[in-house]
Amino acid sequence: MKLPKITSLYGRIFAIFWFTMFLVILAVLALPRLDPRLTKDISPPHYSDMLQTRDRIEQEFSGGKELHSVIDEIERRSKRGNEDNKLRLYITDLDGEVQVWSRRSDFTLRMLRNFVTRVEDPLKPQQKLYGKIMLSEPFPIKLGDEDRLLYIGVKWNEPPSFLLQLFDHPFRLLLAVMLVSTPLLLWLAWALSQPARRLEKAAQRVAQGVFETDPSLEKGTSEFRQAGESFNQMVEAVNDMICRQQRLLSDISHELRSPLTRLRMAQALATRKQGESTELTRIDTEAQRLEQMIGKLLELSSMQVDNHKNREAQPLSSLWEELLTDCQFEAEQMGKVLHVSAIPERSIVCYPQLLMSALENIVRNAISYSKDEIRVDMREEAEALHIRIEDNGEGVPDEELESIFRPFYRVSTARDRHSGGTGLGLAITESAIRQHNGSVSASRSEMGGLLVEVSLPLLQS
Incomplete structure (x- = not known):
């Protein structure tokens, strides 16, 4: 049966959340039951080995040997060159009193008696871990004419000690389960954030004046x-x-x-x-x-017309270097000096003709209305280009500084009275800069004339 595909964002969150919670609850409830220190039934293969050991003891003891020597012999045979497999054998009467045991130093009588007290049904052998010894209980055995009980211990190397610590400390167990589930949750966060990041980048492109559709936005969960x-x-x-x-x-x-x-x-x-x-x-x-x-x-x-569809990355030098060189020549012909700073070696996403026209309008205005000196300074700062164009002319009255970028606005002073201008130059400049997600402002220059400051976002390197 094929499960339906979950395309809803909330559906995915809900499904993954409950799946993770299910894993956590399952681990917290199930893992402690795997603790070998709890009394459990003996597995069939292990139980079969224990019965064979019991049968060997009965058979060899019936041959007239002493019980201690029989147990020692069986332990030596079980070693087979591997200390971890060596048996520990213990025999009690039907009342649980210990009669014969092997290597008391390895397994104290106190532990054996504790284990004996847990026997509920001698006909149903079980096992329990004490330290590194897995003790199995009990196996009825016939020694001579007496019925007794055989307890068999085996060196046990599983589970690792750190698992036992988790079983002993529920908080550590919960922490371990959380560590296992964290990658799943991180993947969920990453998967959910990708559509949001694509949408964010598309919005940033629109903010920069690049009006392009993005087909990748129409993929993913239904909400995105x-x-x-x-x-x-x-x-x-x-x-x-x-x-x-x-x-x-x-x-x-x-x-x-x-x-x-x-x-x-x-x-x-x-x-x-x-x-x-x-x-x-x-x-x-x-x-x-x-x-x-x-x-x-x-x-x-x-x-x-269609400039918002035809943006391209252009180095700043290719946009304005030739333009500023021509402006310097024109200023010299008028007996004026145009100082131009170095153009930063960066690029900008723009419509070249519109942006070139914007700067040209400002610089030519400064040349026309200056007395004899104009300065153009460019610098990059915080992924933006800052341009200052100032002159030492008569300037613009403070109350009209905010109005000079309005279409068809003409300054009332001599700065514009004899120019015959249309009042559209700075309006075109302001529109072009705004379309490139930039800003432009005017103020009084320290040189005495007008200061125009332009800020444009640069192409991130």
């Missing part, structure tokens, strides 16, 4: 299998939602370009007919800004 299926469904739903949102942004940006193109054509026609005017110049300026804004939106949407 259901949780794994739900987790994979959630990842697929998030993937679909992000894709729809990104494509919507891209579609909107494309659609905005059509009326913008018609607007600029109308402005050009109006300028041709009426000539230059302040109003038409203002329309052209705002149209250019709108075109820049739409271009930024298209750039953002093109970088974000």
